[in-house]
Structure formats: structure tokens, C-alpha cells
Amino acid sequence: MTTAGLVLAGAKGESAAEGMVAISRFRLANGLDVVVIPDHRTPVVTHMIWYRAGAADEPRGKTGIAHFLEHLMFKGTKSHPEGEFSRLVAELGGEENAFTSNDYTAYFQRVAKQHLRKMMEFEADRMRGLVLSDAVVDPEREVVLEERRMRTDSVPASQLGEAMSAAAFVNHPYGAPIIGWKPEIESLNRADALAFYQRFYAPNNAILIIAGDVEAEEVRALAEKTYGKNKPTRDLPARVRPKEPDPVAARKIVLSDQRVEQPVLQRMYLTPSYTTAKPGEAEALDILAQAMGAQSTGRLNQRLVLERKLAVSASAWYSGTALDDHLFGIYAVPAQGVTLEDLEDALDETLAEMAETGFSDAELARAKTRLMADAIYQRDSQSALARNFGAALSTGLTAEQVIEWPGLIERVPGSAVKEALHWLVKKRSVTGYLEGIAP
């Protein structure tokens, strides 16, 4: 077992030293990675199981199966029929949820600490014991299709987002929506779900994260009794994804729909992720997103909203938690009467200015402070903390990298932030216009 120091700055004004706790990590004989994050502020635990399997791990032609399986994981096992697990969590006054991402699928419950064992028993049971019949699979597919209709097909902004991702990744599966492409969801079936399940839902492909009022040895004993019984998947292949070629041409997507009342300008650039970047580069992109995109003080807001009055808002984001190269994005809403073309021109001028002159020390300091503060606030939330570790570990990072992150951010030199702007060149980009149609 290894332990690592983590500053858990408390909300109640403890000093950093007081908040320091020991994170423990160990691996069961069947390959299950376990992370224990003691947090004794309240007598609750957050129990999360993370599978290193997400939408980008789907077989070709089966987009949506990772997310569909997430739905189906609530359909019961031989020991616990459909609904029993969720009912138990509710009866215990707990919370539960699940989410599917490109690189992982995770399930979590938060309950009073004395119920942890039950959660582990149920979750370990459905790791290998899921029972699926066509009678439960077929109606659930309709649920997913309805989810897609509601959230994507009837929302022009979501449609544009999907089309932009698809254009941003010409070969890598990140280009497909996590919920799946409609004509493929329509043909997903029980056999597809079971194949994905049997391959990926295994102790040697999962990370158990327990945060809360527990100690590592206690978790280890429980984990061995519950998850420890599960057999690993043999010959689990490495997560080698289709390779994304270097972009050669700027792309633009125009989604025109009469339902659009507010035009929007978006931009996405293909950039390294924390997992693929050279040391310091991803941190620089995170700082860049803040320096450019922060509310009110961000450079985009300064130039486009306050000075030139071309936009009512302008922000930036960096989606760096990913196994493979991912995206840096910009989002701007034009002011009344300003065309998307004019706003885009102004955005490009602002980007050129940044590439030319970089950022002031004050801008960089503000950006770093905000990122470090976010990390510290996040540590106040048991589930955010657990989620942070889960996302990092399931995309190929280490717990140390999570722990050291604020320090790394602090040490990024201004020159590296300016240097990171070289990723934001037109040929690496997709620009999206969301626009209405005059009736």
C-alpha cells in the first residue's frame, strides 16, 4: 500500500496542516485498484466504482453502447432483482448516480458510513452478475432514444456541439457523441450490451474510490470480501485507440434552425490532454483557458464584451482530462445586431494579439489563483474530490498528479502559457455558428 499526502483544506478554517490526510492506494489480487480518501468531517461515505471503459472504447458501429449499458446496469442481478439496489439507497437516505464519459463509466452512492458494506456488496454483485433479458433491454433502448431526442435532436445547440466534435476528430472515437449516433442506438441489443459488459466490467478494469469517514484497512477488508470475489477479464487489451491525424484545414459548421433564438459562436481546437501533453503543457492550457475565458477579467471578456461591445459573453474551456488528445474551446454570444462573422473576426484579432504579446503577470496570477482556489474548494466536496481522482485515474494519470496539480499550476511560467497559444491555430480548429432562420 502506498500513501500520499493530500491537503484537504476544510471549510471550517482548519489550517492546511490540520487538513492533511493520507490517501491510500492498493490493488486487490484480482486487479481492482482501490483509492481511499479519508474525510472525517461528517459520518458519510462516497462509494464510487469507475470502469476504464467509455464511449471511446466502444466497438465500431456500436456507438452508444457504453451509455446504454450504464442504463442497463440498473436492471438487476440474480441476487438482487431490478430496483432493489436503488430502493435500498433511497431507504437509507442516500444518493446514487451514474455517468458515462468518453473514457470511463462510473457509478456512485453516498450513504451514512455504516452502510458502506452494503453498497460494496451490491456494486460488486452487479460488476459481474448483471442479468439482461430482451424484455428489459428493448424498452430501455426506447428510453435512451427518447433521451437523445430530448437532449440532442430537439436542441439545435446540442446538434451543433455533436457536429463540431465530429468535425474536430476525423478518426478518433471522441468524435462520436457519448449517447451514440441515432441509427446505431436503434440497433443496439442485449448481445451488444453483454459483450461490452463482459469485456470491460471486471475488477482488473476498474477503480474503486471510497471517500469519507473510513480508514484504509477497513476498506481493504470490505473490498476483499466483496469485490475480491470477482474474477478478472483475461487478456484485457491495452486501450489503444484509433490515431487522430494532425489537422490540416480549418473547419466550420453552420447550424441554421428556426428554433434558434440566440446565435452563438463556438470554436474548438485539438490540443494535448493531461495524459498526452509534455510536462507542464496541459497546465499551461488550463491557465490559458482561465486567462482568456474567465468571467469579467478574462481577456476575451475584456476585448469582446467590455471594450468592443460585440459580445454579451465570451468564455473559454480546456477539456484536458482525457486519455488521448482532446479539446480547447471558446464560446461567445454576440451582442444584439452583431453578426457571427464580425464576432469571429474580432475573436481572431484578440487571439492574434494574445499570441503576439502573451499575458501580463497580473492576468497570469489571477488565472492561477482561480484554478488553485477551485481545486481547494473542490476538496471541500467529498464527491467532487472522489470524482477528481476517479477521472484522473481512469484516464491514465496517477493520484500523485492529482495531488500535485495545484503546485504544478503555480509553477507554470508565463512563457509556457504564451507558448500554449501555438495550439490555437486555425487549421487545428472547428468553428461553429448557431443561427436562426428568419421565419
Next chain:
Amino acid sequence: MTTAGLVLAGAKGESAAEGMVAISRFRLANGLDVVVIPDHRTPVVTHMIWYRAGAADEPRGKTGIAHFLEHLMFKGTKSHPEGEFSRLVAELGGEENAFTSNDYTAYFQRVAKQHLRKMMEFEADRMRGLVLSDAVVDPEREVVLEERRMRTDSVPASQLGEAMSAAAFVNHPYGAPIIGWKPEIESLNRADALAFYQRFYAPNNAILIIAGDVEAEEVRALAEKTYGKNKPTRDLPARVRPKEPDPVAARKIVLSDQRVEQPVLQRMYLTPSYTTAKPGEAEALDILAQAMGAQSTGRLNQRLVLERKLAVSASAWYSGTALDDHLFGIYAVPAQGVTLEDLEDALDETLAEMAETGFSDAELARAKTRLMADAIYQRDSQSALARNFGAALSTGLTAEQVIEWPGLIERVPGSAVKEALHWLVKKRSVTGYLEGIAP
């Protein structure tokens, strides 16, 4: 054995009736489909083997393996070491070639008819007997990478074409270049090639086409003695490809490169193929491409080149021979001093005019005559004829459909051509700008 009448209009002025020959088709016990097209005008034969395996059948992450294997198919077998087959064809005064497409890979030789048996022996031998070592695979990968560098990476127009296809298909493998994405070609190896070969290079996944101075019974006897010895691949899966979702937003790709001396405007629309279209629809798209895009008389040339002087050329194409939905395209070269934006606006006006008023009877008649004449001229070329059947059969069509095609074209009503324009809507399209950069 079934036979079908085909008018082989001769170049030497035979009447249609004199040129009528019987095409024969039969299947060997191991699943090999055989098509014999007797053509007694000269004592030569065209021998083609078509595999129902192309770039769109590649496993994910292995783009380029179909084409790479095409190269490797010349590396020899246990019976015939590298170079022997090609040397033989050359010594016999013959020709040989091979090509990889999205839906098929084909190998052909044309030789004097008495050498047909030898061709069949060699080709049948390498259908199952290819021997590959790393020593031949590794240098050949460099050859392919060099081919890619020469034809694509150093040719901005090719780069734009790749980027446009990638944007046109967000999920279907037609979006990937046949030669493969560079970072994936780089890691293709012997095992990848053999896996693809062993799965797809099999009699039950191939079509043998023999055109020339032969009779069906003679071919059948030879085929049984040569190809008949090859074992089929068991449990060959159906060719079910990832599904392309309905396009929702217009896309645009701008490739700016200082090597570009002549700007070009391109447009591609996702349309049904002959295999996926409703009856008559693909034929209508072929007529549409002619009516729009024919040299001098085509509508685009009339409006954009002759009348408005905005372009120096403007053409259209329909790529309808495909297992799944494929593309309809437009290509225009702006006149000196005309911007791509202005040319695109004029193109869209011309498209709107066509959608509004359709085509005149004279325009339609010209388009049909040209297509039918092309088909008849093509029948004069033994290899073009063989190629026609091979492409059709390996994309899911029947020999009857090839034979009946001119008649079907003739019968397409003008209303269907106008109706086909509904596929050419902005949201189904990708527009490409190839433009220089001022030095």
C-alpha cells in the same frame, strides 16, 4: 448457371443484335462467384479477382490496411516467390494492376487467351497462400508512407479532399482515406496484414471476372481446377458498417497553403448510392450530375462560366457505386480575381434556380444520351467492362442491374431528376476552399 443478354456494341459497326453476347454467372462449391463475359473481338482475356473487402471494411485503428495488403500481395507465396507472378505477366506481354477502393480490392491481368490458366493458377495461389515476413512488410510500409507523402501530404488539393471526406462522414468509415491516416499507417504490421488477409481473401468473399475470348464452360473447368481448391473463410460476417447519422449542419473546410496557386471551390453532399437508393433515385442523381456538370452544356458551366464569367470551369460528379450512402460533388475553379465566397454564392443561386425550375427536356435528353453513350463506349473496352461488373457486384448490385442500367437511365422522368435535387441541401453538405497564402 444463369445467363443474361448484354449488348456489346462493337467498335466495328456491328449492329446491336450482332454484338449481343451471353454473360454467364455461376458459383463454385467454395463460394467463389464467377462472371464470364465472352468478347471474341480479339484473342485476349482480362482476368480479375475482386475481394469484397476495402478500406471501409478495415478494423478500427487500422486505416490503410486494405491498401497496404494490396501492396503486400505482390510479395510471393510458398510456390511462387516474390516477383515471379509479375515477371511472368511481363514475359507474356501482358499487363497487370491492382486497386483498393472503399468497398473492394481487385487484382487484374490482361494476357493472350492461352495464358489464362496460368493467371488463374497464380491468382488462386496467392488468394490463400501469401507468405509475409517482417523483412518484406517493414520496407513496404515505408513505400506506402512515401506514397502518402507524395500524393497526399505534399498536395494541398489532396489534403483538402481528405479533410472534406472526413467531414462528410462523421461515423461511417468512408470518411477515412483509402491509403489510411498517417499515424495509423505507421504502426501497421505483418500481423495486421495477415489478419485482414485471412479473413477477407477467400473464395466465398471474392468475385472472379473473366472477360475476353473464352467461353463459360472453359472458364468453369479452369476455375474449379485452380480457385476451386481454396478453402472458404468460415463464419464470414455480413458487411454491416457503422451507420452514418442524418446530417444536421453545413460544414466548411478551408485549406490555406502557400503552395496553392489556383484556388478551387468544392462541395460534397451525402446522397444515397446505387445500393442504398430507392429505385430510380441513383439513376436520377447520375443524370443530375450530367445535367449540372457536363462540360460546356452543363447548367453550372452555362451560368458560372459562360454567362457570369465567375469561373473558368465548373463540373459535378456522382459517386454512386458504393455499398453505403456516398457522395455527390461539385468542383469549380474561380476566374481570375473572383473570390471563393462570391463563386460559392453564385453556385448556391444556380442550385436554387435548378431546385425551383428543374431542367428542360433538351437538357435532360442531352444528359441521358451522354450517360448511355458512355456506357456503350465503355463496353468497347474489355477491361472497363470487366471493371464495371466487378465494382457493381462487389458493392451489392447484380449483373442484371449493370446490364439494364442504360435502359433505366433512359426511363428516368424529368420530375425524378428535379426531385433528386432535394439531396443537395446545405445541411447535407461540406464546402471546401482551397486557397493560397500571400507570401
